Amino acid sequence: TSTKNKELKGIPGPNGMFIFGNALDYFFMTSESAFSYFRYLTGKHKRMFQLNLLNKQIVLLYHPEDVEALINSTKHNDKGYLYAFLRPWLNDGLLLSSGTKWHQRRKILTPAFHFKILRHFNEVLIDKSAKFAENLQSEVNQSKTNIYSFLTDFTINSICETAMGTVLDQESSSVSRCYKDAIHELGTHLFNRASSIWLHPEPLFNLSQVGRAHKSTLDLITSFRDCVIKQRRQDGHFTDLYKTTMTESDDDFFINGKKRFAMLDLLLNAEQQGTINSEGINEEVDTFMFEGHDTTATGLQFAFMLLANHPDAQDRILEEYSTILNSSNRRPTLSDLSELKYLEACIKESLRLYPPVYFIERKSDFPLKLGGIERPPPGSITILIFDLHRRADQFIEPLEFRPERFMKEPTWHPFSYLPFSAGARNCIGQKFAMMEMKLAITTVLSKYRLLPVTKPQDLVFKVDIVLRTKDPVYVKLEERKKT
Numbered sequence: 001t002s003t004k005n006k007e008l009k010g011i012p013g014p015n016g017m018f019i020f021g022n023a024l025d026y027f028f029m030t031s032e033s034a035f036s037y038f039r040y041l042t043g044k045h046k047r048m049f050q051l052n053l054l055n056k057q058i059v060l061l062y063h064p065e066d067v068e069a070l071i072n073s074t075k076h077n078d079k080g081y082l083y084a085f086l087r088p089w090l091n092d093g094l095l096l097s098s099g100t101k102w103h104q105r106r107k108i109l110t111p112a113f114h115f116k117i118l119r120h121f122n123e124v125l126i127d128k129s130a131k132f133a134e135n136l137q138s139e140v141n142q143s144k145t146n147i148y149s150f151l152t153d154f155t156i157n158s159i160c161e162t163a164m165g166t167v168l169d170q171e172s173s174s175v176s177r178c179y180k181d182a183i184h185e186l187g188t189h190l191f192n193r194a195s196s197i198w199l200h201p202e203p204l205f206n207l208s209q210v211g212r213a214h215k216s217t218l219d220l221i222t223s224f225r226d227c228v229i230k231q232r233r234q235d236g237h238f239t240d241l242y243k244t245t246m247t248e249s250d251d252d253f254f255i256n257g258k259k260r261f262a263m264l265d266l267l268l269n270a271e272q273q274g275t276i277n278s279e280g281i282n283e284e285v286d287t288f289m290f291e292g293h294d295t296t297a298t299g300l301q302f303a304f305m306l307l308a309n310h311p312d313a314q315d316r317i318l319e320e321y322s323t324i325l326n327s328s329n330r331r332p333t334l335s336d337l338s339e340l341k342y343l344e345a346c347i348k349e350s351l352r353l354y355p356p357v358y359f360i361e362r363k364s365d366f367p368l369k370l371g372g373i374e375r376p377p378p379g380s381i382t383i384l385i386f387d388l389h390r391r392a393d394q395f396i397e398p399l400e401f402r403p404e405r406f407m408k409e410p411t412w413h414p415f416s417y418l419p420f421s422a423g424a425r426n427c428i429g430q431k432f433a434m435m436e437m438k439l440a441i442t443t444v445l446s447k448y449r450l451l452p453v454t455k456p457q458d459l460v461f462k463v464d465i466v467l468r469t470k471d472p473v474y475v476k477l478e479e480r481k482k483t
């Protein structure tokens with residue numbers, strides 16, 4: 001143990017208080033000051049640092065070699081300490097589960113994102129993007145538009161009509177508005193919990209004021225999820241899906257003339273096969289509803305802000321789009337989308353500067369080589385994706401928007417760019433997300449010119465479940481004159 005202590009103690013970090021360690025460091029901070037405090041610590045400690053919360057040790061990484069050691073090894077697949085706070089909401093859904101349960105679920109759900117299915121999703125997303133652009137019409141020539149609210153409507157409708165196979169009716173649309181607000185409240189509860197060490201144990205949290213508020217927020221989220229599942233259950237006809245998705249022909253995704261390729265159908269079918277129960281379905285729908293909408297809405301929010309500040313990039317995206325579609329008005333296919341290289345570079349650069357999932361955490365039960373030294377397992381290991389993406393030794397002019405860097409062979413270490421993570425626990429919805437973002441951007445830019453209001457230097461970030469800002473992110477919309 002003395003060697004163990006030496007090697008783990010050797011990792012620098014802010015001085016803690018006797019017994020409490022760093023557990024009280026964040027209590028008096030706002031979520032914005034906590035966000036900048038983390039950036040101060042990564043600036044001070046060039047390789048990694050550690051925090052101690054009572055008896056828990058968390059090591060925070062942002063060097064690509066250390067990140068590679070952690071992510072590349074299948075030994076470190078389980079999620080870390082802070083993820084426990086998401087458990088009352090997402091339970092054992094794919095994001096949080098581990099071991100054979102995770103493995104079995106990942107196997108059930110992987111076909112939901114098969115490229116043949118994405119081709120059908122593409123059609124739905126084209127329509128959803130057109131509707132999104134139409135909704136923005138009322139904003140033309142307003143002095144500023146908070147685009148995020150329009151974006152979450154778009155991404156919630158998109159995930160419902162693709163992965164869930166559910167078109168929101170009037171009732172569920174109004175429940176979905178409560179759902180959006182609830183997700184935001186949840187972020188505040190989670191920060192309050194994380195920064196107050198006495199709220200970490202579940203029973204104490206449940207008794208607290210914030211714990212009770214959290215419970216009623218979860219009830220709102222649950223009612224939306226139940227609406228979505230109920231609608232799909234009523235739709236019926238999913239019995240033969242398992243068999244049909246396993247065959248080669250694309251037509252097999254149609255049963256009795258109905259499209260049956262929603263991820264929710266796979267789950268309902270698995271329920272009939274006895275490999276998942278209704279709680280299992282609930283936790284996966286909660287997980288995919290959240291992961292499938294807030295991440296892409298956040299990613300698009302920052303992409304639109306950047307494009308508004310870079311009119312030349314807007315022009316180039318449209319030029320490329322018109323070349324690929326031969327200046328016609330036809331609907332883009334998946335293969336057209338894959339040829340939009342400049343647009344893809346803009347999205348990747350935006351995800352580099354503003355990764356919606358800006359940190360992830362793993363549990364470590366095995367020794368790990370960090371900073372060139374073999375170390376015994378600390379409690380939890382956090383990867384600070386935000387800081388990894390902004391390393392000056394990996395990206396030239398790291399704070400600048402330079403999409404061109406993604407048009408060439410990467411000059412950076414492969415583990416210094418991880419917006420979707422990597423390895424076995426990477427993002428299952430990555431291709432879906434890229435497709436959705438490409439369609440939203442080309443559709444909106446074809447109709448409107450974006451003008452800057454919020455500038456990159458105005459952004460003040462706060463600690464939350466995804467990358468959020470203190471103030472709304474604004475752009476201005478102008479009708480684009482057809483030339």
Ligand code: HEM
Pocket residue numbers: 079094095096106163287288291292293295296299355356357360361418419420421424425426427428429430432433
């Ligand atoms: C720009 C959009 C997105 C970003 C930046 C993103 C990022 C990520 C990251 C970093 C992880 C790893 C999390 C961890 O290790 O704890 C992840 C996992 C996951 N993502 Fe995404 N995601 C996006 C969109 C989506 C979409 C559209 C879906 C669903 C349709 C989705 C579903 C999931 C799920 C279910 C997991 C857990 C996978 C597993 O552990 O097996 N994500 N995502």
